[in-house]
Amino acid sequence: MAEPADRRTLGVCYYPEHWPEERWPVDAAQMAETGLTWVRIGEFAWSRLEPTPGDLRFDWLDRAIEVLGAAGLKVILGTPTATPPRWMLDKHPDMLAVDKEGRARKFGSRRHYCFSHHGYREECARIVTLLAERYGANPHVAAWQTDNEYGCHDTTVSYSDAARAAFRTWLARRYGQIDTLNAAWGNIFWSMEYRTYADIDLPNLTVTEPNPSHVLDFLRFSSDQVVSFNKVQTDILRAHTDAPLIHNYMGRVLDFDHFAVGADLDIASWDSYPLGFLEDRIDVDDAWRRRFMRQGDPDFQAFHHDLYRAVGRGRWWVMEQQPGPVNWAPYNPAPQPGMARFWAWEAFAHGAEAVCYFRWRQAPFAQEQMHAGLLRPDGEPAPGLDEAAAVARELADAPAVGDAPKQAAIVFDYASVWAWTAQPQGADFTYFRLVFAHYRALRRAGLNVDILPPDTRDFTGYGLVAIPGLLAWNESLRAAVAGAEGVVLIGPRSGSKTAQLSIPDALPPDMQRLGVTVERVETLRPDAPIALQGGGAVTSWFEHLDTDEQVQEATVDGLPVVIARGNLRYVGGWLDDVAMSRLIETSASAAGLDVLHLPDELRTRLQGGARYIFNHGTETVRAGTWPGVQDIPAAGFVRLPA
Numbered sequence: 001m002a003e004p005a006d007r008r009t010l011g012v013c014y015y016p017e018h019w020p021e022e023r024w025p026v027d028a029a030q031m032a033e034t035g036l037t038w039v040r041i042g043e044f045a046w047s048r049l050e051p052t053p054g055d056l057r058f059d060w061l062d063r064a065i066e067v068l069g070a071a072g073l074k075v076i077l078g079t080p081t082a083t084p085p086r087w088m089l090d091k092h093p094d095m096l097a098v099d100k101e102g103r104a105r106k107f108g109s110r111r112h113y114c115f116s117h118h119g120y121r122e123e124c125a126r127i128v129t130l131l132a133e134r135y136g137a138n139p140h141v142a143a144w145q146t147d148n149e150y151g152c153h154d155t156t157v158s159y160s161d162a163a164r165a166a167f168r169t170w171l172a173r174r175y176g177q178i179d180t181l182n183a184a185w186g187n188i189f190w191s192m193e194y195r196t197y198a199d200i201d202l203p204n205l206t207v208t209e210p211n212p213s214h215v216l217d218f219l220r221f222s223s224d225q226v227v228s229f230n231k232v233q234t235d236i237l238r239a240h241t242d243a244p245l246i247h248n249y250m251g252r253v254l255d256f257d258h259f260a261v262g263a264d265l266d267i268a269s270w271d272s273y274p275l276g277f278l279e280d281r282i283d284v285d286d287a288w289r290r291r292f293m294r295q296g297d298p299d300f301q302a303f304h305h306d307l308y309r310a311v312g313r314g315r316w317w318v319m320e321q322q323p324g325p326v327n328w329a330p331y332n333p334a335p336q337p338g339m340a341r342f343w344a345w346e347a348f349a350h351g352a353e354a355v356c357y358f359r360w361r362q363a364p365f366a367q368e369q370m371h372a373g374l375l376r377p378d379g380e381p382a383p384g385l386d387e388a389a390a391v392a393r394e395l396a397d398a399p400a401v402g403d404a405p406k407q408a409a410i411v412f413d414y415a416s417v418w419a420w421t422a423q424p425q426g427a428d429f430t431y432f433r434l435v436f437a438h439y440r441a442l443r444r445a446g447l448n449v450d451i452l453p454p455d456t457r458d459f460t461g462y463g464l465v466a467i468p469g470l471l472a473w474n475e476s477l478r479a480a481v482a483g484a485e486g487v488v489l490i491g492p493r494s495g496s497k498t499a500q501l502s503i504p505d506a507l508p509p510d511m512q513r514l515g516v517t518v519e520r521v522e523t524l525r526p527d528a529p530i531a532l533q534g535g536g537a538v539t540s541w542f543e544h545l546d547t548d549e550q551v552q553e554a555t556v557d558g559l560p561v562v563i564a565r566g567n568l569r570y571v572g573g574w575l576d577d578v579a580m581s582r583l584i585e586t587s588a589s590a591a592g593l594d595v596l597h598l599p600d601e602l603r604t605r606l607q608g609g610a611r612y613i614f615n616h617g618t619e620t621v622r623a624g625t626w627p628g629v630q631d632i633p634a635a636g637f638v639r640l641p642a
């Protein structure tokens, strides 16, 4: 496998099949002239590679790769499995994913396949093998992308017949005797006991809620299907190429375990659409949306940068970067001038090796005709092009990616996403929102944040680690907490269940060094927070704690909320922004970290021996906000020696 890149690079997503062949050399030359290194192609081109079953037409792709490579570009070749052509349905009428209501999802867009369908997997293995054999050693193909955005458009979970058959096999492997499953799920309740695996159905269309343990196992299974689907492709590619294998994950897609998929890949990448995300997948109010409508949320992209650094075990890219308005959010504003440059630099400041813009030229047809590219539909430059060229010039004499100091970390666990989806207990309890509230507070305090997988064994080097909303303890994490030298924040809800989603014998948090027992929990209406003595409040989720330990935060009625013992803290409620920032700041200070109080629009990151400061606002931030900093323009940043 290739060595990690120390030089940062730019690229773009390109669809040669959308344009006349005479245009390819013109585009390629202009990409090179812009300073781009990478060009990703091919990921939706199956109907042109194989217009009818077995009729293979790779000649155009040979020429496209040659033209791009001859211009000095490196190709990322995508496997086309996210867009099975229409004829595939004639061969495999039951390959479609099925929604929760039992309706097959139709042909006419993309990602319509069910991950569990054997016939479709074989078709994928076939086309990937053909591509790998043909291009695995091609000198211009310098990286591969598997499929496109697993899980996007709500496509991880399918209630198909294929999924049901595969789920039964998966369960039988996991539990062995059927009575083991009955006991683990608690199926004596409501006479839900099964006599054989063949009795078990998928947990949809039940009269009232299905057993949450059944749901959780189905979500785990659905995640495993993505992992094994991807592995079919990586096993084939590895046999034919030494180029790095990458997948492009999508923002806030949480229904499969990205750490598990990432284990079979060399580099993680994700698709960053800051303005689209702000409109359609961040829990903020309209005033915040308005305020950041042309810049994007100050923390959402950074969270994913930090997440994918972990998923890629240090190696990660942005595979698609919004360069102008997108088409798919409820509202699609244009970025503030400078943001296409700013977003790229923000990624580099989090350790990205490469940033690729989506897409080269705006398509005049079909679903994304209103989605900007670096070129307009007529082929002339769009505003993003100059900004991309500016980044390319800046990269020429920028320092290497370098390392980042460890400061704070958050444990992020996909099984906890699924568990609290199966059993929210309060309508607004979502694991992502809870984790992101911690992340935002850590960023407001000016700290570098690492995201850690749930099997982390060791917290060495971190001053502060948060473990919010963890479904169940595992031995690694217990060892990491036991050995931690920094402050560890545990809770709310952490360790409150078994891995099968039942209440454990020892009530939570079941952490011996913390003399705390959660005796009861309640969830709160959004308009009924519980005020804290120190200011701020508990919202959404409140735990009644039995403890003799030192109380660090209490409600105005004197009920304990945050408990401290040594370097451990137990947090028995969902703290609002005010209380969360206080907890993060006191904990970080206790751990000896330098704490800042950043305004909403300013964020900072230490990377490669430099301190970056980003202004996500619409106004210049004046000198003096920071020692040694002159003005930071809107959509601008500074890089100082750390």
Ligand code: GAL
Binding pocket: 148, 149, 152, 250, 271, 273, 320, 326, 327, 328, 358, 368, 371
């Ligand atoms: C991504 C996807 C691209 C394109 C883009 C538009 O989710 O991977 O193919 O659809 O969104 O913003």
